[in-house]
Amino acid sequence: MRDVAVIGVGLTKFGELWDLSFRQIMMEAGARAIEDAEIDGKQIDAMYVGNMSSGQFIRQEHISSIVADHAGLVPVPSTRVEGACASGGLALRQAVIAVASGIHDIVVAAGIEKMTDVLTGQATGALATAADQEWEVFVGATFPGLYALMARRHMYEFGTTEQQMAMVAVKNHHNARFNTCAQYQTEITVENVLKSPLVTSPIKLLDCSPITDGAACVILAPAEKARKFTDIPILVAGTGQASDTISLHSRSSLTSLRATIEATRTAYKMAGVKPDDIDLVEVHDCFTIAEIIAIEDLGFCKKGEGGKVTEQGETAIGGRIPVNTSGGLKGKGHPVGATGIAQAVEIVQQLRGEAGKRQVDGAEVGLTHNVGGSGGTAVVHVLRRSD
Amino acid sequence: MAVPRFWREIPNRYNLVGARCGNCNKVLFPPRYICPYCRRMGKLEPYRLKRRGKVLSYTVVHIAANGFEDQAPYLLAIIELEDGPRLTAQITDCNPDEIKIGDEVEMIFRRMGEESQDGVIYYGFKARRI
Numbered sequence: 001m002r003d004v005a006v007i008g009v010g011l012t013k014f015g016e017l018w019d020l021s022f023r024q025i026m027m028e029a030g031a032r033a034i035e036d037a038e039i040d041g042k043q044i045d046a047m048y049v050g051n052m053s054s055g056q057f058i059r060q061e062h063i064s065s066i067v068a069d070h071a072g073l074v075p076v077p078s079t080r081v082e083g084a085c086a087s088g089g090l091a092l093r094q095a096v097i098a099v100a101s102g103i104h105d106i107v108v109a110a111g112i113e114k115m116t117d118v119l120t121g122q123a124t125g126a127l128a129t130a131a132d133q134e135w136e137v138f139v140g141a142t143f144p145g146l147y148a149l150m151a152r153r154h155m156y157e158f159g160t161t162e163q164q165m166a167m168v169a170v171k172n173h174h175n176a177r178f179n180t181c182a183q184y185q186t187e188i189t190v191e192n193v194l195k196s197p198l199v200t201s202p203i204k205l206l207d208c209s210p211i212t213d214g215a216a217c218v219i220l221a222p223a224e225k226a227r228k229f230t231d232i233p234i235l236v237a238g239t240g241q242a243s244d245t246i247s248l249h250s251r252s253s254l255t256s257l258r259a260t261i262e263a264t265r266t267a268y269k270m271a272g273v274k275p276d277d278i279d280l281v282e283v284h285d286c287f288t289i290a291e292i293i294a295i296e297d298l299g300f301c302k303k304g305e306g307g308k309v310t311e312q313g314e315t316a317i318g319g320r321i322p323v324n325t326s327g328g329l330k331g332k333g334h335p336v337g338a339t340g341i342a343q344a345v346e347i348v349q350q351l352r353g354e355a356g357k358r359q360v361d362g363a364e365v366g367l368t369h370n371v372g373g374s375g376g377t378a379v380v381h382v383l384r385r386s387d
Numbered sequence: 388m389a390v391p392r393f394w395r396e397i398p399n400r401y402n403l404v405g406a407r408c409g410n411c412n413k414v415l416f417p418p419r420y421i422c423p424y425c426r427r428m429g430k431l432e433p434y435r436l437k438r439r440g441k442v443l444s445y446t447v448v449h450i451a452a453n454g455f456e457d458q459a460p461y462l463l464a465i466i467e468l469e470d471g472p473r474l475t476a477q478i479t480d481c482n483p484d485e486i487k488i489g490d491e492v493e494m495i496f497r498r499m500g501e502e503s504q505d506g507v508i509y510y511g512f513k514a515r516r517i
Binding site for chain 1: 444
């Protein structure tokens with residue numbers, strides 16, 4: 001198996017991009033990554049595109065062909081990868097495996113979602129298809145509702161508070177202000193979050209990540225060839241993926257994602273690291289409680305203390321373990337299929353020292369954590385600066 | 388939901404019929420077609436679950452799922468049944484402020500929604516505090 005490195009990254013503005021189509025944003029992210037890698041498109045051997053639900057959002061399936069077609073790269077093999085909100089992370093993993101195996105050299109891992117061409121109700125309905133249609137959605141479950149069930153139980157078992165959850169949103173909005181690609185550029189307060197409309201108790205509107213258009217792209221190469229393209233190759237030191245039951249109710253714990261724990265174990269082992277070795281992380285904060293649960297499951301604090309360490313500022317930039325420096329899904333936006341790739345873009349920029357005002361000083365090892373559905377899929381990558 | 392898709396699950400939704408594995412004796416609900424513990428060694432047979440359980444977690448849904456707008460705000464919960472399986476269900480006939488984790492409930496037959504004004508009516512289970 002060959003070592004794999006990231007040689008280029010690209011990201012579009014995240015937001016409600018009324019004036020841009022699916023095809024335009026995908027090409028924009030791709031072109032930026034190709035320019036960043038200083039390669040020619042003709043050098044690309046294969047593409048993996050993470051996308052949750054173009055069929056529901058723009059009534060277009062078979063986007064693998066569209067991406068290769070509009071990039072002017074036919075007949076390069078192009079494959080769509082779907083795992084709900086983890087689609088991007090899964091596409092990255094497939095691309096890593098393709099390079100590591102020796103089958104391909106220069107491989108694109110992209111992610112995209114164009115979510116605002118449908119009404120909000122249609123978009124949330126589309127997202128709900130990541131839950132169990134027969135036994136969750138049929139009885140009236142919504143996506144925020146499932147995370148609210150986790151949040152309520154987390155509060156019951158560990159004393160986590162609504163204020164602590166709100167602090168996740170406040171921190172991530174703050175970080176997003178230093179990210180020009182982020183959907184939100186405004187600070188919010190704990191009071192703003194607590195007074196925002198109830199969606200599904202205890203989750204309020206400002207506990208939720210938004211509906212977002214956006215695309216992201218990274219370009220991979222075998223590590224031994226990476227120096228030809230970049231001065232600072234970022235090694236994909238570990239990759240891990242795991243599955244769990246599609247229904248939240250079928251799991252033994254409502255306050256922990258087993259898929260995260262298993263994927264993390266695999267990725268840490270492959271990279272030869274432990275939580276203490278990680279300098280910063282991008283976690284899947286689709287709701288504020290999800291960040292609290294994630295930092296526990298990733299091993300950055302004891303189970304049940306995610307709210308407390310957030311309150312103590314340990315997850316802020318400058319804290320013990322900065323979480324979601326990009327703004328996360330909450331502040332940067334959550335174009336579902338693009339999210340897993342956008343997380344990798346942030347970690348690469350941080351490890352290169354290119355993150356500007358949100359830079360984590362001396363960052364050498366970073367981690368991405370991407371979840372599908374309420375935890376039926378999780379994928380974790382460990383990235384390391386390798387100059 | 389297409390009529391056949393709903394019709395296929397009627398025994399499970401109306402009568403809380405799941406499965407019991409004759410090999411490991413575990414009770415499974417919602418229904419499965421392979422025992423996840425025994426896999427090919429499993430011997431699944433239909434099993435009608437006892438209707439009592441307790442609340443593991445709950446939420447009051449204000450922004451309703453599509454098709455449930457006229458029911459909002461409604462209580463949604465994860466219930467652990469006496470036989471062991473857990474399921475997601477609405478809690479009905481209850482003031483949302485009164486529910487607590489650990490409350491005992493029984494599963495009851497209720498109207499869930501309808502396809503359209505002239506379409507099929509969906510029935511299924513909700514929970515009610517004992």
